[in-house]
Amino acid sequence: MSGQFYDVIIVGAGPAGSYIAYELASSGHDVAVFEEKSASRLNVCCTGIISTECFQSLDPGTDVILTKVNSTKLFSPSGRCLRLQTKNVQAYVVNRLLLDKAIASKAQSQGAQYFFSSPVIDIIPGKDGIQAETLCFGAREIFSARAVVLANGFRPKLPRKLGLGKIKSFLVGAQAEIEAKNVDELEVYFGQEIAPGSFAWLVPISTNKAYVGLLATSQAKPHLQKFLNNLSCQGRITSREVEIEQKAIPVGTLARSYGDRVLVIGDAAGQVKPTTGGGIYFGHIGARIAAEVLDEALGSDNLTAGQLSRYQKQWKAKMGKELFLGYRAKWAYAKLSDRQIEGIFNALDSSGMAEALLNSSDFSFDWHSRLILSVLRRSSAYPLMKMRHLLSREASL
Numbered sequence: 001m002s003g004q005f006y007d008v009i010i011v012g013a014g015p016a017g018s019y020i021a022y023e024l025a026s027s028g029h030d031v032a033v034f035e036e037k038s039a040s041r042l043n044v045c046c047t048g049i050i051s052t053e054c055f056q057s058l059d060p061g062t063d064v065i066l067t068k069v070n071s072t073k074l075f076s077p078s079g080r081c082l083r084l085q086t087k088n089v090q091a092y093v094v095n096r097l098l099l100d101k102a103i104a105s106k107a108q109s110q111g112a113q114y115f116f117s118s119p120v121i122d123i124i125p126g127k128d129g130i131q132a133e134t135l136c137f138g139a140r141e142i143f144s145a146r147a148v149v150l151a152n153g154f155r156p157k158l159p160r161k162l163g164l165g166k167i168k169s170f171l172v173g174a175q176a177e178i179e180a181k182n183v184d185e186l187e188v189y190f191g192q193e194i195a196p197g198s199f200a201w202l203v204p205i206s207t208n209k210a211y212v213g214l215l216a217t218s219q220a221k222p223h224l225q226k227f228l229n230n231l232s233c234q235g236r237i238t239s240r241e242v243e244i245e246q247k248a249i250p251v252g253t254l255a256r257s258y259g260d261r262v263l264v265i266g267d268a269a270g271q272v273k274p275t276t277g278g279g280i281y282f283g284h285i286g287a288r289i290a291a292e293v294l295d296e297a298l299g300s301d302n303l304t305a306g307q308l309s310r311y312q313k314q315w316k317a318k319m320g321k322e323l324f325l326g327y328r329a330k331w332a333y334a335k336l337s338d339r340q341i342e343g344i345f346n347a348l349d350s351s352g353m354a355e356a357l358l359n360s361s362d363f364s365f366d367w368h369s370r371l372i373l374s375v376l377r378r379s380s381a382y383p384l385m386k387m388r389h390l391l392s393r394e395a396s397l
């Protein structure tokens with residue numbers, strides 16, 4: 001057993017874990033972060049698209065930026081293209097490895113202690129503290145703290161063991177880095193054949209490289225392989241070998257994201273945009289709220305579940321409606337046929353609605369519920385009426 005006693009132990013050095021480590025260490029707390037990967041192998045399967053709002057709040061430094069996004073080509077199932085462009089940069093594609101390292105290094109500069117190659121295998125709550133059982137470079141060690149934050153991504157074992165529930169539903173995201181020709185802006189492909197229930201993407205990361213990926217309810221890798229073959233036939237891929245990586249993305253939230261001396265943030269809590277599977281910003285908002293609640297609880301030495309429940313109330317107040325409508329919209333979209341998706345493209349394009357929405361106050365890169373409601377209210381095209389009907393059973397439209 002290690003003699004060290006911390007204020008807070010954080011499990012996971014992803015963007016959510018390292019950001020809360022930074023905030024808490026900046027407030028003067030003793031913080032330890034345990035990460036199962038080694039410092040040199042922090043690689044994550046992620047495209048790294050974050051809004052300018054998220055980038056400014058994370059403040060990782062401009063070195064992490066690969067490309068800027070101010071235009072997108074949306075492709076219908078038949079290949080019809082709808083190009084959207086804004087005057088200002090809406091988002092950045094960041095190098096995820098550099099992003100994670102930059103946030104970790106900010107936390108370290110405030111005094112947070114990092115233990116790499118150190119998976120946490122168990123959390124043991126006690127009356128006067130809480131313990132984390134770890135395998136530091138393979139050697140079993142126990143560390144104690146006043147509180148633990150689970151920021152370990154979509155891994156159900158530890159939250160379930162602590163009686164916080166389990167997120168049952170998920171999507172699988174698959175992605176490959178390719179050498180590519182003529183990929184100079186973000187491309188998004190819709191259609192149940194291409195990516196069942198979701199979408200595929202092509203994202204430029206340098207002049208001749210791009211990420212190709214998709215989200216799917218199942219069989220993400222075979223669908224991506226098919227999509228890659230199509231791109232290859234079109235002569236857009238120049239790489240000979242392509243390695244596909246995949247990762248699960250939660251769809252739904254944890255029943256309880258707090259307990260005695262415990263908080264859960266980021267993907268682990270289900271803080272992910274259901275419409276896109278993007279979790280960096282919502283996890284960051286979760287981390288920010290958790291840091292405030294935990295700072296206060298540490299200050300008053302009240303780390304009971306009752307006190308920490310404020311965290312869940314606050315993050316649900318900020319994101320709950322957005323998540324709820326996003327789940328419903330995703331569910332309704334999955335029920336559309338490719339013909340109906342084509343019909344939505346027609347409605348968006350022919351009436352100039354897409355352009356109007358883009359320039360309206362309903363458009364936001366991160367918050368999609370207002371945009372979804374606005375689209376549904378503006379058009380009487382049949383597929384949108386169908387979505388509206390499916391959604392109206394649960395949401396007030």
Ligand SMILES: Cc1cc2nc3c(=O)[nH]c(=O)nc-3n(C[C@H](O)[C@H](O)[C@H](O)COP(=O)(O)OP(=O)(O)OC[C@H]3O[C@@H](n4cnc5c(N)ncnc54)[C@H](O)[C@@H]3O)c2cc1C
Pocket residue numbers: 011012013014015016017034035036037044045046047048049050118119120121151152153154155172173174175213214246247248249265266267268272277278279280281283
């Ligand atoms: C293909 C794909 C593309 C994506 N693209 C985007 C995108 O463009 N924009 C976006 O916002 N989101 C994107 N996402 C989602 C995004 O990757 C996640 O939402 C984000 O990484 C969540 O951050 P996190 O800190 O909560 O968890 P993670 O980034 O998953 O970090 C968790 C960390 O905990 C560590 N860990 C796990 N268990 C333990 C343990 N027991 N002990 C110690 N350490 C542990 C892991 O090694 C990991 O480093 C994408 C996902 C996929 C699959």
